Amino acid sequence: MTTQTVSAPARRRSIREQWNNLSRPVQWAFLLPVVVLIYFLPVLNPPLIATTGTDFPTAMFDVARYALVAIGLNVVVGQAGLLDLGYVGFFAVGAYVAALFTSPNSSLHHLPYLWTLPLAMVVTMIFGVILGTPTLRLRGDYLAIVTLGFGEIIRLVADNVGPLRGQSGFERVGTDANGTPFFANATQWYWLTITIIIVVLLLVGNLERSRVGRAWVSIREDEDVAEIMGVPVFKFKIWAFVIGAAIGGLSGALYAGKLGFVNNQSFDVITSMLFLAAVVLGGAGNKVGVLLGAVVVAYLPLRFVQLADYNYLIFGIALIILMIFRPQGLLGARQRLLARGRQAYQRLLGRGEQISGESALAADTQGGPR
Amino acid sequence: MTHSHEDTPVEGGLVAEVARMSPEELAEHEAEVAEVVAVDRDIQVEVGETLLELRDVTLKFGGLTALDSVSFGIRRGEILGLIGPNGAGKTTCFNAMTGVYRPTSGQVLLEDAPLGKATRHQITQRGIARTFQNIRLFGEMTALENVVVGTDARHKTSVLGALLRLPRHHHEEKAAVDRAMALLEFVGIADRAADKAKNLPYGYQRRLEIARAMATEPKLLCLDEPAAGFNPAEKDDLMDLIRKIRDDGFTVLLIEHDMRLVMGVTDRIVVLEFGKKIADGLPAEIRENPAVIAAYLGVPDDDAA
Numbered sequence: 001m002t003t004q005t006v007s008a009p010a011r012r013r014s015i016r017e018q019w020n021n022l023s024r025p026v027q028w029a030f031l032l033p034v035v036v037l038i039y040f041l042p043v044l045n046p047p048l049i050a051t052t053g054t055d056f057p058t059a060m061f062d063v064a065r066y067a068l069v070a071i072g073l074n075v076v077v078g079q080a081g082l083l084d085l086g087y088v089g090f091f092a093v094g095a096y097v098a099a100l101f102t103s104p105n106s107s108l109h110h111l112p113y114l115w116t117l118p119l120a121m122v123v124t125m126i127f128g129v130i131l132g133t134p135t136l137r138l139r140g141d142y143l144a145i146v147t148l149g150f151g152e153i154i155r156l157v158a159d160n161v162g163p164l165r166g167q168s169g170f171e172r173v174g175t176d177a178n179g180t181p182f183f184a185n186a187t188q189w190y191w192l193t194i195t196i197i198i199v200v201l202l203l204v205g206n207l208e209r210s211r212v213g214r215a216w217v218s219i220r221e222d223e224d225v226a227e228i229m230g231v232p233v234f235k236f237k238i239w240a241f242v243i244g245a246a247i248g249g250l251s252g253a254l255y256a257g258k259l260g261f262v263n264n265q266s267f268d269v270i271t272s273m274l275f276l277a278a279v280v281l282g283g284a285g286n287k288v289g290v291l292l293g294a295v296v297v298a299y300l301p302l303r304f305v306q307l308a309d310y311n312y313l314i315f316g317i318a319l320i321i322l323m324i325f326r327p328q329g330l331l332g333a334r335q336r337l338l339a340r341g342r343q344a345y346q347r348l349l350g351r352g353e354q355i356s357g358e359s360a361l362a363a364d365t366q367g368g369p370r
Numbered sequence: 371m372t373h374s375h376e377d378t379p380v381e382g383g384l385v386a387e388v389a390r391m392s393p394e395e396l397a398e399h400e401a402e403v404a405e406v407v408a409v410d411r412d413i414q415v416e417v418g419e420t421l422l423e424l425r426d427v428t429l430k431f432g433g434l435t436a437l438d439s440v441s442f443g444i445r446r447g448e449i450l451g452l453i454g455p456n457g458a459g460k461t462t463c464f465n466a467m468t469g470v471y472r473p474t475s476g477q478v479l480l481e482d483a484p485l486g487k488a489t490r491h492q493i494t495q496r497g498i499a500r501t502f503q504n505i506r507l508f509g510e511m512t513a514l515e516n517v518v519v520g521t522d523a524r525h526k527t528s529v530l531g532a533l534l535r536l537p538r539h540h541h542e543e544k545a546a547v548d549r550a551m552a553l554l555e556f557v558g559i560a561d562r563a564a565d566k567a568k569n570l571p572y573g574y575q576r577r578l579e580i581a582r583a584m585a586t587e588p589k590l591l592c593l594d595e596p597a598a599g600f601n602p603a604e605k606d607d608l609m610d611l612i613r614k615i616r617d618d619g620f621t622v623l624l625i626e627h628d629m630r631l632v633m634g635v636t637d638r639i640v641v642l643e644f645g646k647k648i649a650d651g652l653p654a655e656i657r658e659n660p661a662v663i664a665a666y667l668g669v670p671d672d673d674a675a
Contacts, residue, residue, distance in 0.1 A: 203533055206534070206535055207529070207533055211527055211532065211542070212532045212533075214511075214515065214518060215519075217511060218508050218511070221508040221509060221511070222506055224506075225506045225508070226508075226519070227490045227491050228468060228469075228470070228490050228500065229491075229494060229520055229582065229583075230491045230523025230524075231491060231519070231522065231523075233491070239529050243529075333510060335510075337511060337515045338514065338518060338543065338547060339540070339543040340543050340544055340547045341515075343547075344514060345383075345563065345564045347383055347384055348383050348551055348554075348560055348564075349382065349564055350382040350383035350385075351564070
């Protein structure tokens with residue numbers, strides 16, 4: 001073993017460790033400029049990053065929309081370990097809720113667009129319960145197949161139920177009674193979505209560092225043992241589904257409002273797979289990872305338009321290579337499950353917890369404080 | 371790599387501090403830890419009354435009778451050993467108590483109330499916790515997090531409460547972490563609290579399983595072969611730990627193969643063979659019991675004839 005091979009992973013680990021040992025305010029001080037930069041990306045329109053084929057703010061909104069979906073799907077797939085292949089169904093429900101209450105094509109009572117966001121969440125949560133109650137007794141592959149079916153059912157209902165207008169769809173979604181759209185340009189939609197992402201990230205983080213997050217991860221790790229340790233497994237699986245569904249529905253409603261048009265064409269199985277690809281590629285169970293995955297899945301085809309035709313081919317190959325060399329995704333699963341963990345580890349050991357997935361052997365050779 | 375930090379008044383934290391303690395300080399600290407680990411009992415209970423009772427429990431898998439009307443009781447505050455040759459039905463018996471299997475006939479009663487159709491997590495909440503013969507920890511969680519999952523069995527924070535960090539969430543998180551830290555110290559693995567469970571050495575994993583089960587505040591703690599794979603010195607440590615657990619107010623049911631350990635630590639022993647109870651008594655009686663000796667050593671041909 002040469003020194004080079006040893007030092008490379010050790011160095012990466014130490015950066016991560018250093019970051020973990022920074023206090024919360026210092027971490028925020030580092031994060032704040034990054035967040036500001038993210039907000040101003042569509043305005044700056046940086047030369048190398050900007051997309052050529054699509055309008056850049058629109059592309060950025062698409063990326064943000066995927067990121068929100070990935071956060072929601074990560075709750076279900078990454079944290080609770082429930083493989084959901086029909087997540088696009090919830091996305092579709094959210095989009096249709098926004099369409100039905102804001103489009104002049106709909107005979108339903110007209111609502112202000114912003115009201116449809118919480119409404120879309122509530123409706124998708126109900127769908128989450130309806131789908132979850134019978135299916136969450138299944139595990140693994142069986143659950144995956146049933147959820148795949150759910151996604152298709154939603155799409156076919158949109159195809160065939162008259163009031164949902166099939167392919168002709170709903171126009172001028174997100175407009176008020178006078179027909180003016182909610183936001184005039186894509187940058188404003190992007191800002192709204194980024195703000196929502198930050199709020200959702202904080203709330204999902206709260207859940208992760210509580211008995212809810214611990215219940216989810218314990219179910220993912222070993223469902224039987226979780227139950228024997230007193231975790232009401234079924235209840236928390238439903239909650240994972242419901243919360244994931246709400247975030248998916250929210251993203252769908254944003255998508256519908258931004259695009260201004262909803263029909264049955266954008267909710268197919270392939271979209272579901274792309275959502276899942278974002279999560280798996282980035283690293284299921286890692287919030288930063290799935291954000292990264294969403295950026296890869298949504299941004300790269302828009303930036304390199306000439307490659308867009310080979311989109312699925314490239315993703316397919318990339319996923320296969322990734323699964324061979326890094327099955328845990330770009331960033332491996334990683335969670336903090338204690339609201340007061342930082343203080344606890346410091347008090348007990350005088351150092352932070354072991355975050356990375358490296359084996360004990362790697363940690364020992366690296367000579368950490370023991 | 372040392373990080374000076376305002377949160378760390380002591381270099382190396384509590385673990386290093388404990389290592390530097392004088393014997394008197396250490397005894398005092400251990401008493402404090404045991405105090406935190408001990409379960410709050412609302413009512414003072416009589417030691418010696420029956421805590422858990424199996425009444426004619428029969429369990430059949432198709433044509434196979436794994437348990438054949440087994441009856442015995444576990445008294446509060448005792449360490450009961452459950453022994454028997456391989457395949458005698460010890461673990462099946464365990465599974466019937468913890469709700470993994472439902473008895474085909476007969477009843478399991480905890481404090482005179484039948485477990486009936488209670489689900490597995492309800493049984494845990496009613497006060498039976500267990501460890502596993504083949505270690506089954508949550509590998510991706512740290513040792514501390516594993517134990518806190520156990521304490522969650524007693525928590526009432528709702529999803530909304532956790533989402534919005536309502537006061538009960540804060541209160542329960544603090545209590546849970548304090549108790550989990552004390553439990554890790556109690557079983558002697560606090561120095562690896564921050565490591566993922568899958569990266570812990572074997573002996574630590576076994577102890578972590580015990581800590582996680584104790585975290586659910588059980589009335590009855592069931593240990594399924596906790597000494598499997600241990601060397602004699604480690605077995606001695608484990609015996610001390612089991613006694614310490616009992617002295618802290620827990621009732622312990624122990625399944626074990628190692629006769630020295632069973633004879634050394636238990637107050638009473640129940641022996642199973644082919645799903646039937648063949649003996650029930652003090653360790654000294656069991657040692658002399660001809661049926662038990664026959665079950666373990668076999669019967670000479672001329673005797674059997």
